[in-house]
Structure formats: C-alpha cells, structure tokens
Amino acid sequence: MTSRSSCLDLTLIRENFKRFWPIMAGGFLFWIVCGPFALALGGRPYSYSMMSTILRHINPAPIMLNILLPVALAVAVFSYLHRTNSAGVMHAMPYSRKSLFVSNYVSGLVMALLPVLVITLILLAMNTGVRPEYYMDASSVFTFGDFARFFLEEFTIITFVYSISVFAASISGLSVIHTLTAAALNFIVPVVYLVLMGYMDIFEYGFNAGTLIEEVALRMNPYIRILDDRLSAKEVAIYLVIALVITVLAYLLYKARHLERAGESYVFRPAKYIIGFLMVFVCSSLTGFVFHGQLGVAAFIPGFVVGYVVSQMIVNKSTKIFTKECLTSGLVYALVIAACICVFRFDLVGYQKRVPDASRVKEVQIQSNVFDMGLDGLPDKITDPANIEKVTEFHRLIVSDPENYQNLWLGNYTSMDYSYDSRDYEDPLTRPISFNIEYTMKNGLPMSRNYTIPAGMLMKDEGMRAVWNSAENGGLYDLLLNIGAVNTDFTLEGYNLTNASQGEFTNWESYEQDNMPMGTSRLAEKEALLKAIREDVRTYDYDRLFDDKDYAPYINIHLDCRESCDPSAPEEYVNGNAWNYYDYNDAGQPIYKHTVLDVNVNKSYVHTLEVLQSMDLSDDLIKAVKIVMQ
Amino acid sequence: MINVQGLNKQFDGFQALNNLHLNVEKGSIYGLIGVNGSGKTTLIRHLTGVLKADTGTVQMDGQDVFDNVAVKQRLGYIPDELFFFGSYTLRAMSRFYKGLYPNWNEDRYDAMVADFALPERSRLSRFSKGMQKQAQFILTMSCMPDFLVLDEPIDGLDPIVRKKVWKYIVDDVAERQMTVLVSSHNLKEMEGICDSIGILSHGEMKIERDLDELKSDIHKVQAAFHNQEDADRAFAGLNVAHREKSGSVEHLIIRGAREDVEKAVYAADPIIFDMLPLSLEEVFIFEMGGENDDIAQLLS
Numbered sequence: 065m066t067s068r069s070s071c072l073d074l075t076l077i078r079e080n081f082k083r084f085w086p087i088m089a090g091g092f093l094f095w096i097v098c099g100p101f102a103l104a105l106g107g108r109p110y111s112y113s114m115m116s117t118i119l120r121h122i123n124p125a126p127i128m129l130n131i132l133l134p135v136a137l138a139v140a141v142f143s144y145l146h147r148t149n150s151a152g153v154m155h156a157m158p159y160s161r162k163s164l165f166v167s168n169y170v171s172g173l174v175m176a177l178l179p180v181l182v183i184t185l186i187l188l189a190m191n192t193g194v195r196p197e198y199y200m201d202a203s204s205v206f207t208f209g210d211f212a213r214f215f216l217e218e219f220t221i222i223t224f225v226y227s228i229s230v231f232a233a234s235i236s237g238l239s240v241i242h243t244l245t246a247a248a249l250n251f252i253v254p255v256v257y258l259v260l261m262g263y264m265d266i267f268e269y270g271f272n273a274g275t276l277i278e279e280v281a282l283r284m285n286p287y288i289r290i291l292d293d294r295l296s297a298k299e300v301a302i303y304l305v306i307a308l309v310i311t312v313l314a315y316l317l318y319k320a321r322h323l324e325r326a327g328e329s330y331v332f333r334p335a336k337y338i339i340g341f342l343m344v345f346v347c348s349s350l351t352g353f354v355f356h357g358q359l360g361v362a363a364f365i366p367g368f369v370v371g372y373v374v375s376q377m378i379v380n381k382s383t384k385i386f387t388k389e390c391l392t393s394g395l396v397y398a399l400v401i402a403a404c405i406c407v408f409r410f411d412l413v414g415y416q417k418r419v420p421d422a423s424r425v426k427e428v429q430i431q432s433n434v435f436d437m438g439l440d441g442l443p444d445k446i447t448d449p450a451n452i453e454k455v456t457e458f459h460r461l462i463v464s465d466p467e468n469y470q471n472l473w474l475g476n477y478t479s480m481d482y483s484y485d486s487r488d489y490e491d492p493l494t495r496p497i498s499f500n501i502e503y504t505m506k507n508g509l510p511m512s513r514n515y516t517i518p519a520g521m522l523m524k525d526e527g528m529r530a531v532w533n534s535a536e537n538g539g540l541y542d543l544l545l546n547i548g549a550v551n552t553d554f555t556l557e558g559y560n561l562t563n564a565s566q567g568e569f570t571n572w573e574s575y576e577q578d579n580m581p582m583g584t585s586r587l588a589e590k591e592a593l594l595k596a597i598r599e600d601v602r603t604y605d606y607d608r609l610f611d612d613k614d615y616a617p618y619i620n621i622h623l624d625c626r627e628s629c630d631p632s633a634p635e636e637y638v639n640g641n642a643w644n645y646y647d648y649n650d651a652g653q654p655i656y657k658h659t660v661l662d663v664n665v666n667k668s669y670v671h672t673l674e675v676l677q678s679m680d681l682s683d684d685l686i687k688a689v690k691i692v693m694q
Numbered sequence: 695m696i697n698v699q700g701l702n703k704q705f706d707g708f709q710a711l712n713n714l715h716l717n718v719e720k721g722s723i724y725g726l727i728g729v730n731g732s733g734k735t736t737l738i739r740h741l742t743g744v745l746k747a748d749t750g751t752v753q754m755d756g757q758d759v760f761d762n763v764a765v766k767q768r769l770g771y772i773p774d775e776l777f778f779f780g781s782y783t784l785r786a787m788s789r790f791y792k793g794l795y796p797n798w799n800e801d802r803y804d805a806m807v808a809d810f811a812l813p814e815r816s817r818l819s820r821f822s823k824g825m826q827k828q829a830q831f832i833l834t835m836s837c838m839p840d841f842l843v844l845d846e847p848i849d850g851l852d853p854i855v856r857k858k859v860w861k862y863i864v865d866d867v868a869e870r871q872m873t874v875l876v877s878s879h880n881l882k883e884m885e886g887i888c889d890s891i892g893i894l895s896h897g898e899m900k901i902e903r904d905l906d907e908l909k910s911d912i913h914k915v916q917a918a919f920h921n922q923e924d925a926d927r928a929f930a931g932l933n934v935a936h937r938e939k940s941g942s943v944e945h946l947i948i949r950g951a952r953e954d955v956e957k958a959v960y961a962a963d964p965i966i967f968d969m970l971p972l973s974l975e976e977v978f979i980f981e982m983g984g985e986n987d988d989i990a991q992l993l994s
Contacts, residue, residue, distance in 0.1 A: 075793035082786075083779055149775035156742035156773075158766040158794055323744055324705060324736075 073159060073167040080171035084140045091133040092179035098125045100186045109195035115206060118187065119214045121290045130221045131287055134176045135246045138229030139239055141172040146239045151326040165318045169230055169311065176222050184215040213294075220300045220307075221286045225250055227307040227314065234317040235335040237328040241378070245339065252342060254284040259349045266356050267408035268415050270463065272500060272514035329379045337393055340375040344397045345404075347371025352405075361405060368398065419460045420503055420511055422453040430455065431500040434522060434609050448536045454527035459501055461525070462515050494518050523610045532606050544598050547625045547659065549590040554580040555622040556681065558688025582626060589679050596671035597621065597663055608668050617691045619665040619676065629657040667692055695720045696741065696841060696873055701750035703736060703897075710736045712897040714750070718890070721871035723863070725884040725905070727978055728894030734877045735774065737894065738845050741875065742771045754841050754873075767796055770839030774846045776826050778818040784829050785814045788836070795837035803836035809858065824850040828859075835862055842866075844876040848883065860887055885974035893981055901981060909971050912980070915946040917959055918966040928962030935980070947972070947980060 099118050103110050117123050144150040154164065188211045196204040229246035236242040258281055264271040282292045286303045289295060295303070317332070325331040330339065351367030372394050376385035384390075407413060427445045446452060497519045503511040522528055556579075580586050629646070631653035646654035665672045676689045698716035702709070711733050718724040728734050739745045740752050743759040743766055752759045759765050778787055784807070792798045807814055810828045812821075818829055827850055834842070842863065848856045864887065866872040878884055884891070885905070892902040901908065912935070919925040925944055929937070933949040943966065948955050952969070959967050972980065 075790065078793075079779065079790055083781075144777075147777070149773060149777040152739060152742070152744045152773055152775075153771075153777040155744045156739075156766065156769070156771045158763045158769075160761045160763050162761075163763070324739070 071160070071163045071166045072170060073163045076159070076164070076167040077171040077174075080141050080168065081175065084137065084172075084175060087133070087136050087140055088175040088178060091129055091176070092182065094129050095126060095179050095183045096186075098123055098129075099183050100190060103187075103190060108193045110190055110193045112194055112196050112204070115187065115191070115194050119206065119210055120294065121214075121217065127287070127290065130218065131225050131247075131250060133179070134172075134222050134226035135229045135243065135250075137172040137176050138226055138233055138246060139243050141168045141175075142230065142233035142242070143239050145233060145321070145323075146237060146242060146326055148324075148326045151323045155323060161319050161321075162315070165315050169314075172230070173223065173226050176226055177219060180218040180222065181215065184211055184218075187211060187214075216300060217286075217290060217295050220295060220303050221290060224286050224303050224307045227310045231310050231314040231317070234314045234321060235330055235332055237325050237331045238381070241329045244378075248339075248342075250285065250287065254281045254288060255346060256342070257281050257284060259346060262349060262353045263404065263408045264415070266353065267405075268411065270416055270513040270515050272502075272512040329381045336379045337396075340379045340393060341397050341400065343375035343378070344368060344371035344394075345401060347374070348401055361409070364401065364405065368401065372397070417463050418511075419456055419463060420505065422449065422456045424505055424507075425452050425456065425503050426506045427504045428452055428455050429502040431502075432498055432522070434497050434519060446531065446536060448534065451531045451534055451536055454531050455501065458522075458525050458528050459513070461521075462499070462517060494520060497522065519610050523607065529606045532609075541598070541601050543659070543661070544594075544601060547594065547623060547661070549587055549594050550584060551582050551626050552590070552594075553582050553622075553624040553626075554590055554593065555620075555624075556580075556676075556685060557620045557622070558617070558685055558692070582624075586680075589675075592675050593621070593672065593679070596675040597665075597669070599671045600665075600669040601663075604668075617666070617688070617694075619673075619685075619688060619692055621663045621665060621672075623661040623663065625659045625661075626656050627659070629654055631655055665692065667694075695755065696724070696875060697751075697753045697756075698737075698741070699751045699753075701737070701740060701752060702748045703740065703745065704748055710897050711740070714894075714897065714899050716892055716899060716902065718873055718875055720755075720873050721867055722889040723867055723874040723876065723887055725888035725891045725974075726875060726877040726894060727879070727881060727884065727891065727974075729982055732894040733897040734894055735845060736897075738771075738773075738843055738875070738877060741843050742766075742769065765841075767794075768840040770834040770837050770842045772827070772830050772834050772842075772844045772847050774849070776830050778826070778829075780819060782818055783815050784812060784818060784832070787818065787829070787833055791833050791837060797838040799836050799838050802838070803832065806832040806835060806862075810855070824852065824855070827851055828855060831859055831862075835866070838870070840870075840872060842872055842874045842876075844874070844878075846878055847876060848878065848880060856883070863887070881975040881978055882973075891974065893978060895982060905974070908977060909974070910952060911949060912972050912977060913948050913950075913952065913955055914970045914972055914976070915948050915955065915959070916943055916966065916968040917946070917964045918943045919962055919964055924962040924964075928959045928964065932958055 103114055103118070106114065118126075121127060144154045155161070159167075188208070191206050191211070194206065228249050229242075232246035232249050233242050236245050261271075261273055261281075265273060281288075283289050283299070286295060286299070289299065320332075322331050330336040347370050348364045348368035351370075352361075352364035355363035355366075373385060376390045376394070377383060380390065411417070427447045429445055446455060495518070496516045498514065499517050499522065500514045501512070505511065580590055626647075631649065631651075643660050645658045645660070647656035647658070649655050663669075663672075665676070667673070673689060673693055677686075677693075681689070696716070696718035698714060701711050701714040701716075703711040714733075714737065716724075716737070726734055726737065736745065740747055741759065743752075743761065746760050754765050754769065757765050759769070779790070782790075788803055792800070810832060812825060812829055812832070818826060821829060827847070831847065848859060851859065860883070863872075863874060863876075867874060876884070876888070888905050890902070890904045891908055893900045903911075917925070917928070919928065929944075929946065929948070932955060934946055935949055936947040938945050955969060959969075
C-alpha cells in the first residue's frame, strides 16, 4: 500500500505504465531501427561514422521522435483531464491534485526517457565493435563521456518538450486541442521571435537580422538547437531550468484548473484569448510579409481574416464565430496588431535613429559590397577611437534621412532583396550598395545595422575616406608582404560577364584555371606576380573602390600560403579579406597554418596585368587577361 | 456526518449553487432531489472533492473534502457518467482500487462479484450500461466507504439488481453507520429508503427535512360542507397552500400538524372529510411549483 500523502503515487505510475506502454514501446522500436539495427546491418566492425551520426544527433528520424514521443505521452497520461467523467472520477479518488499531477508527470517523463536510456546502453555495448575508419588514427574511439553526453542531450530535449506538452495539458480542455497546443507551444517562442524580426525587416530601415536567427532563434528550443549544433553544458542547464519553471507553472495551473470546463477548448479564459491572438497574429503576419511589397499594410488583412476564422472556430469549438464575444475579441486582436504595426512602421522605439555614442564603442566592423572585391577592404576590426568616431558620424548621416535613402534611391528596395544590376544606373555613384555596421560596445553588447545607400554617399564622405586611409587599415598590405612565393599555391581564374559589352545581364562565365603549386616550380613567375600585386595594392586609393568593377571582368588570384606552426598553439581565424585554416597531425594538433587571400584583379591592377601578360598561361586565361584590360 | 455551509459556485456568471447548506447525519441516508439543472450534480462534485467551492465549506466528519486524501480514502462515489480505464477488466480495476483504498475488502469484492454474477475477466468497455453500473457499485462498496455519494445509482438497473443494490447500502448503513447521500429521480424508491430529503431548486436548498416529518407536515384534504360559509370558516386559520373546488367538494393542500387540521375542519361540521399524506413525489411536484394541471392531478 502506497502512502497517499506522498506526492508520488506508485499505484498510479504503475497503472500508467500498464496502460500506455505501447506508446513507449513504439518509440523504442523506432529508435532500435534507426540506431542499433541500422548499425548492426553493416556487420562487425560497426561503422564509426554511423555511430558518430547517431551520437551527434545528425540522423533526422530520432530527432523527430524527440518531439513526437513526449507530446504523445503527455497527451496520453493527462487525457483523463479532457473528459468530464474521467476528470470527475480521477479527482474524486484519494489523490491530491499535487499527487495526480506529479505522478502523471513523472510516469510520462520516465516512459519518454526509458527508450533512449536503453538505446544508449545498447550503443555503449556495441561500441566495443566499432572500428575507426581507414583514414583515422587507431586512437579514435568513442568514450563513455560521448555516450553520457548523448543521453544528457536527449534527456534535455525530451524533458523540455515534455514539460511544454504538460503545460498545454493544464490549459486545454480537449485531447485534440491539447495535442495541437503542445505542438504549437513547442515552437511558439522562436516563431514569434521570427515574426517580430520580420516586422523589423519590413519596417525598420537598417535592421540587420545577421546572426540573430542563428544565435537567438535557434537557441530558443533545444529541439531546434540540436539541428544546428550540439548543446553545451551551459545550454543544457538553461534548458532544464526553463523546463522546471514551465513544469511549476503547469502545476500551479493544474491546481487552479476548472474541472467543470473539461470538454471546452481551453479551461482558462485568458489562455483562450492568448492562443486565439497568437494564431491571428502569426497568420496576418505571414500574408503581411509575403504581400507587403504589392499591397503595403493591407497585406496583413487576408491573413488576419483567415486567422480569425480558424482561431475562433478552434478556441470556441463552434462554427458560430460572429457572435458578439468573438467579434469583440477579433476587434481587440486587430487593434493589438495595428498597434504592433504602428510601433514598427513609425519607429516608436527609435530603432532607426539610434547611433551609439563613439565613446561607448569598443570596436566596429564594416562590411560592404564595395569592399568585397579585391584587396580593398577595411580592417577586420576598427578599434582606433578616432576611426570609430568617424564611423558613427557617417552612421548618423545615414539615419538622418532614412526616408530619403530608403525611398528616393531605392524605391521598394529592402535589405532582403539584392537583385539589382548596377548598369541600370547611368551614374555609378547612384547605384545602391550594402553597408553593414557591427558595433561591439564596451559593455560587451552588440549592435548591428545593415543599410542600402548610394555608392556616392560613401565615396564623398571624408570621414570614411580617412578611415580607409588610416594606419589601422594597413594590415592587408602587411599581410601580403609576409607571403613568400615558395610556400604559396597560386590559382588563377578569369571571370567575365558574357555579352557585358552589350549591356545584357547574363550569368557569370569562368575561364580555365591555372595552378602554380607551392615550391620552386615557376618561382620567378610567382615572385614577379606577387611583387606586382603588392605594388598595385600599395597604390590603391579610395576613389578606385567605386569603379564600376562589380560587373567588370577580372582575374581571381587565389593565394594559399602555408607555414609551419607550433602544434600547441591555439587555432586562430581572421576574417575580412584573408582567412586561416590548419593542417593537423594524427593527434589532432595543428602543424601547418594556411593564410588564404583572394585578389580580384580588374583593369586598375596595372602592374599585375602587365606581369600576367608576360606569363606562360593557358590560351583561355590569356584571353581572359585581354578582356580585363579592355 | 456530511456538512455543507454557505456553498456558492458560479460558472461563467451563472450561479450554479447559491448559499447552499446541507447536513447529513452519520449513519443515515439522505435523498437529494431536484429538477434537471437544479445543481444536484454540481453539489455532488463538490461533495466528492472534484470541484472547489467559490465560497463556503464542504466537510465530512469536520474535515474539508477538497484535496483531502484522508477524507477521500473513506469516500465512495458512483457518478452518473462512469469512467473505467480503457481495456481494463473488472479484475484489473479491482487491483487498482485495492492499491488506492486502505479499507479495501477482498472478501466482500469476491462475494459481490459472485452475487451480481459479473464476468471478471471481460473488458468493462464491453459491459452493458447496467452491468458497468453494477461493476462500479461492487468496486465502490468493496472499498468499505464511510461516506457514500451516489448520483443516479439505479439508473439502468433492472428491479432485481436495484433491490440488491439498496440492500447492500441499507445493510452497511445499519452495520457500519455508513453515511449516504443519494441523488435520484426515482422518488418512489427514494421514499422507501431515505431518512431525510433535500429538495434543490435553482442552486438553493429549498427544503431539507426528515422524510417522515416532511410528509406529516403537508396533507391532501377533500371535504364538503353544508354551505360556503362553513367551508371558509373551516380553513380560515389553516396554512392552505392550494385550494380548488370541484362541484361541492373542496380539494386542498394544507401545511401543518395533522391534529390541527382535523380539529379545524371538524369544527365546521363537514359532510365529507378525507385527509391523506402526500407521497414524496407529490410533495416534490407541489414544492417545485408544478403547473396547475400537475397539482390538480395530484389532488384528484
């Protein structure tokens, strides 16, 4: 006899196992097929890469199970709440609401976790039969820690999804609504976040989603997060704390639940309105985003109507959706959405005009398609206070008249649409260019903006010219000085626009490559070429950035310089016009550091072109050089 | 004993129970009657701890029922709409109940299964409605409850089974001082078994009395007098609830002590005088303010 005063009732847990074990068994069989069975099919030794795929959650089938199984079990164990008779009988039995909630919660969670626990143990047992692939070192084996981490990540995802599903049980009055709500709530936070970013993108000039999607939206749910990357210990802790908070909320709502409302869509009136609003909000936003270019703000209306009809039918469990109550809630939803649009449309939070005080900026990065071609970029990070001051001044100039730059120059052009052709603009200085600013403040917070401005605006700005000409921007030339011809791979390739001279926009066409691998072969040619490139880069000036070179023919010279490095040295990567990668020894330590540069040689690279002409290149590439020089 | 004080419950603005008071003495059977929608099931769901009162108290032996495991372990409940776990047999359900109720009596369970002749190993979902009710009755009575709350317990049962059910209840009341509250529309059977009655109307307890007292306090009278003055004089000092005349015969419903009514009528020298107690059904119809036709039928 189990003590009824305990909040964990073993009798109820046992009964739940008796009743719902087929769901657990189904999940287990699914896992077996996707995991150990698939592994065993290949025979011993078992595939290292397949085991790795399983342990790193790359196989999509089990990931799908991570949401289906917890939702199904939450719906099953709390199904008694959603019928009047079962809700009445269960709550008349000698249970407190606490013991009912906790016992059902625990039994569902254990049933959701047991399959993956057993699978982890089976995989651990099979690990003795796993051999590294032929290209791997013999020391490449999976450790107990790899399996523990795999289970911990699965535990986190399942607990998170299950807790949200139990929360959905507490607020819903029907099993079908519970299922839909559980599925929806598991994605609602990233969805609402993305919708708000959509509003920013449409209405806020300068909005830069940048890494926000990757760094924020993907992290809002471990189920989504695992699709992108593995969970860190910190993330595991955060997700479990969130799951705990959601569980406590679910418990408090369960205690306050109105059992007489079993059979209704939602047992709490606020939940009915909130869920209804979210459905309408997401629907209206979707049509708003898709058709905003054609219909303006009216694009939000079709989605609103569809969302209203569907949501009212669901939350009221009736086709009578034009009652006074429904219409009133619809009116309130419309007002809230209109207010939301107004906040973004009229920039009521001052997002568009915000420029940081230079004294509070630690560093700033600038990216633009003007700087993308050739060795003409700005330094990866601008840290000189004088340069930061000039960048913020230029930023202030951009935001001083956003309507002008957004509409006068670009019409309906948005940051999501880069499909323009500079040849549409008679004056190259009026052509739109992207201008991305990323500040890192002294308190560590980032601030990012992405503008589309006329090229002439950047060219004529003395401040930005000064930044470009500053000592801080000498790094790339210095980098070229450090590259030696002997230890560098040269790869030459020509690019041109077919029929560019006729003014037609067609696809890029590449010319044959010519490789000059590192070593002493063709050393004289390589040294001459390197010297010419250095000279052209040294004499490059700011105005030449704005040549109409984006669509002009050019020769791409890809330089890959290899140097020995200390194996104990940490990896480092540089961005901008150069980047690094490493060669590793069998122990996984870096032994060679590669510095890679791409130089796009257009007709302004006079010295380089002169050398190229004298080199022993393929006929195709010689033709490309001639086209560039025209 | 079961005690309800000042119970109020609102559903979305609708006052389902309104300042309701109820008392059931230990070892007695209390009949709860009322028209459809009067609040009986809502009251019962408060008595069984399913619903939480907006205000007021619901207690058994001085302890609140809501969320009180100790009280609910002593409480048996047969709802109008039954619920069993899907695919469970009676045997499987009995094991579940056995783990839940400390006073579970396996001998009684076996005896009742034999008595009602129910198949223990068949799925309950395949039972007829009447058989399911019997199964629930067996499970509930095997828990040896101190308090038994029944919502339409004999609905769907044949007369033989009904008799058995009442017998078990009456025996437990007599032997174990079990306290019973039963809600039913079968007033004839209620009249034969209940010690006291509560009539619920629009969420309020209209009448709560000992059954015998209730019935002895209201009378159906037929009388004829020599003239109208005698008739008027006879009923002038009495609490006449309803009066109508058919030819020279007066038909009345009068509240009050039987002796007082007889004394007043005899004082007017009636030609005909007949006084009968109202049945529970008649009291119910009258108290619930039935249509004139209903009352006329009741007096005929």
